[in-house]
Amino acid sequence: MPVNLVATPVAELYPVPGVRWGITEAGIRKVGRKDLSVLLLEEGASVGAVFTQNRFCAAPVQICREHLAKNMGIRAMLINTGNANAGTGADGLNRAQASCIALARELNLSPEQILPFSTGVIMEPLPHDRIAAGLPAALADARENNWGQAAEAIMTTDTVAKAFSTRIKLGGTDVTITGISKGAGMIRPNMATMLGFLATDACVSPALMNQLATELAEGSFNRVTVDGDTSTNDSFVVVASNKAAHAPITSLDSAEGQALRAAMLAIARQLAQAIVRDGEGATKFITIQVEGGKTGAECRQVAYAIAHSPLVKTAFFASDPNLGRILAAVGYAGINDLDQTRIDLYLDDVLVAKNGGRHVDYVEADGQRVMKQSEITVRVLLGRGTAADTVWTCDLSYDYVKINADYRS
Amino acid sequence: MPVNLVATPVAELYPVPGVRWGITEAGIRKVGRKDLSVLLLEEGASVGAVFTQNRFCAAPVQICREHLAKNMGIRAMLINTGNANAGTGADGLNRAQASCIALARELNLSPEQILPFSTGVIMEPLPHDRIAAGLPAALADARENNWGQAAEAIMTTDTVAKAFSTRIKLGGTDVTITGISKGAGMIRPNMATMLGFLATDACVSPALMNQLATELAEGSFNRVTVDGDTSTNDSFVVVASNKAAHAPITSLDSAEGQALRAAMLAIARQLAQAIVRDGEGATKFITIQVEGGKTGAECRQVAYAIAHSPLVKTAFFASDPNLGRILAAVGYAGINDLDQTRIDLYLDDVLVAKNGGRHVDYVEADGQRVMKQSEITVRVLLGRGTAADTVWTCDLSYDYVKINADYRS
Numbered sequence: 001m002p003v004n005l006v007a008t009p010v011a012e013l014y015p016v017p018g019v020r021w022g023i024t025e026a027g028i029r030k031v032g033r034k035d036l037s038v039l040l041l042e043e044g045a046s047v048g049a050v051f052t053q054n055r056f057c058a059a060p061v062q063i064c065r066e067h068l069a070k071n072m073g074i075r076a077m078l079i080n081t082g083n084a085n086a087g088t089g090a091d092g093l094n095r096a097q098a099s100c101i102a103l104a105r106e107l108n109l110s111p112e113q114i115l116p117f118s119t120g121v122i123m124e125p126l127p128h129d130r131i132a133a134g135l136p137a138a139l140a141d142a143r144e145n146n147w148g149q150a151a152e153a154i155m156t157t158d159t160v161a162k163a164f165s166t167r168i169k170l171g172g173t174d175v176t177i178t179g180i181s182k183g184a185g186m187i188r189p190n191m192a193t194m195l196g197f198l199a200t201d202a203c204v205s206p207a208l209m210n211q212l213a214t215e216l217a218e219g220s221f222n223r224v225t226v227d228g229d230t231s232t233n234d235s236f237v238v239v240a241s242n243k244a245a246h247a248p249i250t251s252l253d254s255a256e257g258q259a260l261r262a263a264m265l266a267i268a269r270q271l272a273q274a275i276v277r278d279g280e281g282a283t284k285f286i287t288i289q290v291e292g293g294k295t296g297a298e299c300r301q302v303a304y305a306i307a308h309s310p311l312v313k314t315a316f317f318a319s320d321p322n323l324g325r326i327l328a329a330v331g332y333a334g335i336n337d338l339d340q341t342r343i344d345l346y347l348d349d350v351l352v353a354k355n356g357g358r359h360v361d362y363v364e365a366d367g368q369r370v371m372k373q374s375e376i377t378v379r380v381l382l383g384r385g386t387a388a389d390t391v392w393t394c395d396l397s398y399d400y401v402k403i404n405a406d407y408r409s
Numbered sequence: 410m411p412v413n414l415v416a417t418p419v420a421e422l423y424p425v426p427g428v429r430w431g432i433t434e435a436g437i438r439k440v441g442r443k444d445l446s447v448l449l450l451e452e453g454a455s456v457g458a459v460f461t462q463n464r465f466c467a468a469p470v471q472i473c474r475e476h477l478a479k480n481m482g483i484r485a486m487l488i489n490t491g492n493a494n495a496g497t498g499a500d501g502l503n504r505a506q507a508s509c510i511a512l513a514r515e516l517n518l519s520p521e522q523i524l525p526f527s528t529g530v531i532m533e534p535l536p537h538d539r540i541a542a543g544l545p546a547a548l549a550d551a552r553e554n555n556w557g558q559a560a561e562a563i564m565t566t567d568t569v570a571k572a573f574s575t576r577i578k579l580g581g582t583d584v585t586i587t588g589i590s591k592g593a594g595m596i597r598p599n600m601a602t603m604l605g606f607l608a609t610d611a612c613v614s615p616a617l618m619n620q621l622a623t624e625l626a627e628g629s630f631n632r633v634t635v636d637g638d639t640s641t642n643d644s645f646v647v648v649a650s651n652k653a654a655h656a657p658i659t660s661l662d663s664a665e666g667q668a669l670r671a672a673m674l675a676i677a678r679q680l681a682q683a684i685v686r687d688g689e690g691a692t693k694f695i696t697i698q699v700e701g702g703k704t705g706a707e708c709r710q711v712a713y714a715i716a717h718s719p720l721v722k723t724a725f726f727a728s729d730p731n732l733g734r735i736l737a738a739v740g741y742a743g744i745n746d747l748d749q750t751r752i753d754l755y756l757d758d759v760l761v762a763k764n765g766g767r768h769v770d771y772v773e774a775d776g777q778r779v780m781k782q783s784e785i786t787v788r789v790l791l792g793r794g795t796a797a798d799t800v801w802t803c804d805l806s807y808d809y810v811k812i813n814a815d816y817r818s
Contacts, residue, residue, distance in 0.1 A: 055747035056740025056765070087736040089750065089766020122733020123767045227719040232737045310636040310719070310805075311813055318814035324531020327496040328641045331465025338464040341498065356465070357498020358532045396719075398810050404720055405727035 002160045003285040003374050003394065005277035007151075013165045014176045015144035016199040018042040018241030022142030023153045026134030028127055029082030029120060034153040036131060038103065038138045039077040039197065045241045047074040048209025049115070050217045052234035058086035059096040059126075060116040061233060067100075070112040077237065078103050079117040079195065080131055081156050081182075086232035087123035095128040102132035106139060119156055119182065119195055119233050151180040154195055157403055158184045162274040168263045170256050171246035175202045177264050181271040184226065184280045196221060196236040196271055202260050203248040204240035212252060213238040215261065220268035224392045225307045226279040227400070238264070276392050281399030284316050287377040287392055294385035298335055302380060303391035305333035313396030316376065321367030323352050330380055342383030348376065412694040412783055412803065414686035416570045417557075423574045423585045424553035425608040427451040427650030431551030432562045435543030437536055438491030438529060443562040445540060447512065447547045448486040448606065454650045456483040457618025458524070459626045461643035467495035468505040468535075469525040470642060476509075479521040486646065487512050488526040488604065489540055490565055490591075495641035496532035504535040511541035515548060528565055528591065528604055528642050560589040563604055566812055567593045571683040577672045579665050580655035584611045586673050590680035593635065593689045605630060605645040605680055611669050612657040613649035621661060622647040624670065629677035633801045634716045635688040636809070647673070685801050690808030693725050696786040700797040707744055708798035711789060714742035722805030725785065730776030732761050739789055751792030757785065 019041060026036035041047070049068060051061045068074070078099055085092045096118070100111040118126060151161035165178040183194030204212065217236050242248070249257045277285050288306050293299035306312055309329040315322045326345060331338070340356040350366045351359045370376055428450060435445035450456070458477060460470045477483070487508055494501045505527070509520040527535060560570035574587040592603030613621065626645050651657070658666045686694050697715050702708035715721055718738040724731045735754060740747070749765040759775045760768045779785055 054737060054740035055742075055744060056736050056749045056752075084733070087733045087762060087766060089764055091766060121731070122737060123762065124733075125767070232733075232740060310809070314810050314813035317810065320814065322530070324493070324496045324533075324641075327465050328463060328531060331463035331641060333464075335464060340465045343465075353496060353532065355498055357496060357500060358534075396810060398807050400719070401723050401726065401805060401807050401810060404723035405729065 001283065002278040003282050005160050005274055007161045008163050008165065010148035013147040013163050014167060014178055015147070016176050016178050016241055017144065017201040017243035018045060019199045019239060020142040020144050021146035021150040022138040022140065023146065023149050024134045024137035024141060026080065026130050028080050028130055034149070035081045036134045036138050037079040037150050037153045038135070038142065039079070040142050041075050041239060042241060043073065043075065045074070045239055046204050046206040046209045047237065047239050048213035049235065049237045050213050052232060054232045054234070056087060056232050058084055058118060058233040059088055059092035060085055060118045061235060062093060063096045063100065064115045064235065067112045067115055072110055072112045074115055075109050075113040076103060076107055077115045077117060079154055081154060082120040083118055083124055083126050084120045084122045084233050085118040085126040088125060092126060095126040098128045099131045103135055106135050115237070117195055117235050119154065122232060147178050147180060154180065154182040156182060156184070157280055158182050158278055160274070160278050162271055162278070164267045164270040166263055166267055168259060170202055170244065170260060173244050173246040175200060175244045175246070175260070177267050179267050179271050181275060183275040184278050194234055198237070198264060198268060198271070199239040199241065200260070200264065201241045201243040203242045203244055203246060204260070205248055205250045208249065208252055209238060209240065212261065215252070216265055216268045219265050220272035223390060224272045224276045225304060226276060226394060273392055276394050279394035280403045281397040282394035283397055284395045285375045285392070286316060286394060287390060289377060289388070289390045290380045290382065291388040292382040292385060293387040296387045296389045299382070299387050299389035300391065302330055302333040302335065302382065303389060305329045306378060307391050307393035310396055316371065316395035317397045319368070319371040321347070321364055321371045323347065323367060326378060327353060338382070339384070344381040344383070346379035347371070410692065411569045411687040412691050414569050414683055417572050417574065419557035421574060422556040422572050423576060423587055424556070425585050425587050425650055426553065426610040426652035427454060428608045428648060429551040429553050430555035430559040431547040431549065432555065432558050433543050433546035433550060435489065435539050437489050437539055443558070444490045445543045445547050446488040446559050446562045447544070447551065448488070449551050450484050450648060451650060452482065452484065454483070454648055455613050455615040455618045456646065456648050457622035458644065458646045459622050461641060463641045463643070465496060465641050467493055467527060467642040468497055468501035469494055469527045470644060471502060472505045472509065473524045473644065476521045476524055481519055481521045483524055484518050484522040485512055485516055486524045486526060488563055490563060491529040492527055492533055492535050493529045493531045493642050494527040494535040497534060501535060504537040507537045508540045512544055515544050524646070526604055526642070526644050528563070531641060556587050556589060563589065563591040565591060565593070566689055567591050567687055569683070569687050571680055571687070573676045573679040575672055575676055577668060579611055579653065579669060582653050582655040584609060584653045584655070584669070586676050588676045588680050590684060592684040593687050603643055606648070607646070607673060607677060608648040608650065609669070609673065610650045610652040612651045612653055612655060613669070614657055614659045617658065617661055618647060618649065621670065624661070625674055625677045628674050629681040632799060633681045633685045634713060635685060635803060682801055685803050688803035689812045690806040691803035692806055693804045694784045695725060695802050695804065697800045697802060698786060698797070699789045699791065701791040701794060702796040703794035705796045705798045708791070708796050709800065710744065711739055711742040711791065712798060712800035714738045715787060716800050716802035719805055725780065725804035726806045728777070728780040730756070730773055730780045732756065732776060735787060736762060747791070748793070753790040753792070755788035756780070
């Protein structure tokens with residue numbers, strides 16, 4: 001059961017001028033499910049992207065990097081579920097490239113203008129012939145108001161389609177921002193999530209797009225974790241179709257640049273948090289806020305140690321205020337000169353530990369009350385500086401084990 | 410169900426001359442269970458120890474370090490279960506010290522000659538008065554052939570008492586080595602396990618004891634992981650009672666030093682592996698062997714990434730050869746210049762992936778056959794050097810979640 005997450009109604013997902021989605025069933029792994037999506041961009045769109053830092057990155061990620069480096073103007077993206085095309089060696093690169101060539105032929109483009117994305121089981125050969133065979137149907141389906149269907153088509157173990165949309169004014173002009181994402185397990189993004197696509201019709205100089213993608217990922221997908229497993233296929237793509245009438249944004253620090261970035265970050269964060277809310281087996285949404293560090297990096301390190309501790313995660317699942325487990329995780333996070341006598345721990349507004357020990361006024365009933373909630377904030381004060389950072393995660397339940405023991409079968 | 414682990418029969422646990430255990434019920438957390446043990450050493454014993462690297466180390470760990478530094482000759486150890494006395498601040502230190510003072514009074518020793526150990530729930534006040542009240546009964550029970558009972562008395566979520574024993578000849582003299590350990594969850598020892606006590610009547614110069622303890626821990630307790638959570642209380646103590654008739658060992662590189670170290674390492678490794686075999690919810694015992702690295706440290710880093718991946722661990726639980734998850738873990742282990750096209754993966758003798766891709770001869774039936782075993786070796790060849798290292802772990806099952814969601818209640 002996802003935690004306080006329902007799919008956004010299709011009517012509330014605004015189309016982005018210049019951006020179309022087409023979807024079909026290609027029978028990649030199982031029959032009878034939409035598993036192939038094509039994203040079509042009109043000429044002149046700006047594209048930025050960030051990818052997994054997993055050294056075992058998938059074939060499509062390698063092809064994406066090559067095609068973006070060619071700088072020939074990205075015009076289409078090709079996304080399949082059911083197969084990750086990772087751990088597939090040279091043969092996997094050939095199959096990903098063959099899929100791009102097939103789509104390029106249909107669209108009369110160069111293969112380098114196409115970005116491929118795959119998600120699903122690792123180390124299985126990609127059925128690129130079935131992808132090629134599915135392309136005409138996907139292209140026939142292409143339209144601007146297809147975001148909701150695209151969000152459904154890229155799901156794997158997700159239980160809720162993840163799509164969010166907003167509109168802002170830029171230089172007096174209405175601008176739309178719409179994005180989708182997928183992911184529920186193998187989630188500890190490092191520069192991106194499993195798959196995320198965020199588009200706007202705002203006019204943004206192509207030179208800014210990678211910076212924009214990186215900054216958005218830093219504030220959203222790079223702050224969530226389900227199980228600490230960084231996927232081989234993580235990809236986050238940001239598109240500006242440049243169709244809106246305002247003057248082009250040439251700096252993210254201009255008033256318009258800041259407004260656009262803030263609005264896009266809000267959507268990116270919703271998409272990233274939706275992945276945690278729909279985390280495999282999740283029953284609780286946990287915000288881990290670490291303050292008083294010397295650097296943001298060490299705050300993040302502590303937050304991730306807590307977020308990845310199976311003992312902390314199972315305690316949340318059980319609604320058991322066994323909060324010493326949080327202190328233990330703080331202690332092994334890897335800060336060598338950490339002084340335990342300066343550490344305070346809050347659960348929402350309840351002061352649990354003060355100066356490294358149980359607070360005198362803390363009673364278990366207070367901890368119990370917060371632990372029963374479906375949304376909980378853990379706040380750790382390190383008492384050694386002014387830096388802070390936040391990470392979002394979920395609990396670890398029987399169903400996480402069930403889902404991952406059963407996946408594939 | 411522990412994996413291929415049964416308690417060693419008490420008759421096969423050889424007493425160590427000069428070392429006695431006394432055990433009693435002190436009612437520390439629950440009534441009707443043996444929860445307090447005293448280890449008594451005759452004068453002249455050499456003691457070495459290593460402790461958790463968790464910065465939130467427990468009060469008894471801090472006291473142990475202080476007392477060892479005083480170098481007054483350790484004569485007794487005091488071990489309680491049911492309460493970890495961690496996350497307890499200055500009050501916790503006082504209570505641990507009060508327990509040492511109570512035992513010192515009974516034995517007519519200085520408190521600095523006593524090492525305290527606690528294991529159990531974190532952030533609860535230690536009932537040191539109940540410990541003091543239990544001491545006379547524990548001391549009345551003290552005898553040399555009490556190792557099996559001590560192994561039972563230090564258990565928490567363990568399901569099998571962990572004790573092993575051996576005899577070797579040193580300079581023509583029979584020497585005994587006997588050890589016990591406890592631990593099943595919160596296991597990713599860093600310089601030790603939850604609790605481990607290893608004693609010999611061999612004669613070893615006191616100056617060598619910390620080196621011996623460190624080397625033994627490195628080859629045993631520091632190579633096992635259940636859930637990646639480093640405990641606040643990890644302690645591993647090595648005792649030489651110096652009662653045997655051979656000439657004292659003054660260097661671990663002498664023939665006798667090497668023989669003793671090898672025999673002690675074998676027992677330490679059995680104790681450490683027993684913790685994994687009895688890992689919370691474990692159904693499989695997994696050996697992760699990483700070869701062809703530039704350094705041992707990077708091999709260990711890769712081995713731990715695999716050993717800690719919830720996705721890999723659940724696949725083992727399911728006997729599902731979803732082995733791409735292992736490649737993904739290799740990829741995110743943090744070796745930045747890793748070349749995926751040089752990596753080979755074996756499951757026991759089955760070559761699964763060659764040069765970073767699925768091996769052409771690999772068929773899933775072969776992977777399936779190995780995954781169904783209760784003991785599995787994962788072998789990763791990094792193809793970048795000659796270093797190697799090995800880590801032992803277990804799978805992640807429903808029961809891990811159940812045990813940790815229910816613990817305390």
